[in-house]
Amino acid sequence: MMRSLWTAATGMVAQQTHIDVLSNNLANVNTHGFKKSRAEFEDLMYQTMEIAGAVNQGGNRIPTGMQVGLGVKPVTVHKFFSQGTFQNTGNPLDVAIEGRGFFRVDFNGEDAYTRAGAFKLDNEGRLVTAQGYALQPEFVVPPEAANIVITEQGHFAALDKNGVELAAVDVPIYDFINPPGLNAVGKNVYFETEGSGAPVEGTPGEDRFGTISQGYLEGSNVELVDEMVGLIVGQRAYETNSKAMTTSDSMLQTAINVKR
Secondary structure, three states: OOHHHHHHHHHHHHHHHHHHHHHHHHHOOOOOOOOOEEEEEEEOOEEEEEOOOOEOOOOOEOOOOEEEEOOEEEEEEEEOOOOOOEEEOOOOOEEEEEOEOEEEEEEOOEEEEEOOOEOEEOOOOEEEOOOOOEEEOOOEOOOOOOEEEEOOOOEEEEEOOOOOEEEEEEOOEEEOOOHHHOEEOOOOOEEOOOOOOOOEEEOOOOOOEOEEEEOEEEOOOOOHHHHHHHHHHHHHHHHHHHHHHHHHHHHHHHHHHOOO
16 A cells, blocks of 8 residues: 555644644633644654665765655644734723733632633622633622722722722732643633643732733734645645545556556
8 A cells, every 4th residue: 555645634733733723712802811732743654765874885985875754743833922903992800901811710610711801790799700600709780889990910999989998809810831832711711721730829019910901801812824825735735635535546546458
């Protein structure tokens, strides 16, 4: 059996993964705090027929040797945590982190981290995500509060009509040495892993941590033009590999027909 059939098949599988990742990016182009991903690949093992530097029959050394590759495989899907575009909403419960950092939320009793700052108030007055996961530390807004003020340094305060604080809490943000190592579980949240490292707590605006902007939401960092170009390239690469498979099949058919 011709190795090119299997080599072309690995190329088609790899390009399918590439298209899957691009499709997910495009599907989340309007998802708040979404971070785009990129599929990355590596070549497979090689069949070595002649070793470079080996001595031939005439006593001369072969300069380059002969190796035939056996295809490609996906090696990682890398997530990019570059800043998304900001949208001015005017909603006092909408907050965005300008720079590095994540909010911490209570995900069914576990710590989870998010960049999506479209917070709401639940029936107890707690600041929660759209799925009901409470911001940590909890910020509870009293029913008589007339205004909510959030500073760049993460001071969340509920004020009465006279501007007196009724409730307040300082909300830290968290960073990781390797954010792409976080485990994305959907619902705009991430979990720490051995790859991401432990979360580092910090005050917004200090050291390497970003600041908090009230009344803004961070959009997706997906660039539509880049993704569309990637789709075109991926589609053509898939077609090319399918043509290589068709060519290999045609060559096999020719070899079979030699006997006739």
